[in-house]
């Protein structure tokens with residue numbers, strides 16, 4: 001039976017690291033555990049799955065009917081083995097059994113699974129993950145993304161009560177990520193399976209999950225709806241989580257122009273226009289990630305331009321990349337940094353200097369896949 005809720009109350013002390021987290025999760029939508037590298041995300045997953053034993057506390061799951069199962073309880077001396085917890089665990093470099101073909105990998109899990117789940121049949125997994133063209137290839141003929149899809153299918157066919165995704169896209173290039181993200185996105189609706197995603201990539205978290213636990217140094221920093229939890233925290237604190245090739249901003253939806261299909265967002269008192277591709281509502285707080293290659297720079301306010309987002313800012317610093325035709329500029333928007341990557345030629349031609357007033361140009365279209 002699928003876990004509907006999970007109650008975590010755990011303590012673990014190692015020589016150089018302590019984890020102390022209490023949190024209840026419910027799985028109407030996938031849950032994210034988000035934090036910087038080394039914050040304790042994987043350790044937490046290992047304790048949920050039974051691969052690591054906490055020093056103290058309890059871990060309990062309850063199903064749709066409210067029937068509770070104790071997975072771990074120090075006081076009651078309960079510590080269920082991983083297979084009894086029925087956990088599906090997908091790592092970043094999931095491997096196939098090399099001596100078996102992709103279809104044999106799937107059938108192996110299907111046959112061994114003793115649990116029932118009418119939605120999770122071999123056929124439905126093959127169809128929903130679009131695996132049919134891969135089944136007769138050899139493991140060696142599969143790309144990284146294709147291998148990850150078969151491994152995901154095999155994990156699903158073990159019919160887990162809870163699916164743990166530990167940085168499933170880390171290590172894949174952008175093209176492969178784009179290939180796999182839609183499959184991860186539809187897992188919950190296709191298979192009604194509870195999911196915890198561990199990630200330090202805000203883009204993945206915003207796209208795939210409904211609620212997020214943010215941790216740092218083994219402690220909870222915040223928990224709430226994914227769309228809201230990031231904006232509750234001071235921006236500068238969040239900047240440490242963003243990948244170095246992008247900047248993170250938070251804003252509030254001010255207006256939706258239905259005819260033009262654009263949402264107007266207030267970010268630090270500036271106006272940004274996003275394509276209304278997502279179900280945004282007025283007054284909703286959202287997090288927006290802006291990749292540095294999507295930010296251009298003008299030294300005077302551009303007229304008659306297709307750029308919908310023209311933001312006044314100040315050059316904070318810049319650096320030429322030694323072995324490439326590009327340079328990186330850090331702009332200051334009301335005290336918050338916005339990174340831009342432009343060509344070395346533009347950087348020199350514009351005559352950029354620290355302290356100079358400029359305009360950041362961001363195409364609305366660039367928000368399509370990289371923001372919310």
Ligand SMILES: Nc1ncnc2c1ncn2[C@@H]1O[C@H](COP(=O)(O)OP(=O)(O)OP(=O)(O)O)[C@@H](O)[C@H]1O
Nearest residue numbers: 014015017035036037038039040041042043044200
């Ligand atoms: N078995 C262990 N013994 C001692 N220390 C450990 C053990 N397992 C984890 N740690 C420590 O716990 C800390 C958190 O590690 P963990 O892998 O959980 O972080 P993470 O947030 O998943 O990081 P990353 O995103 O880089 O994978 C690290 O400092 C690590 O050294």
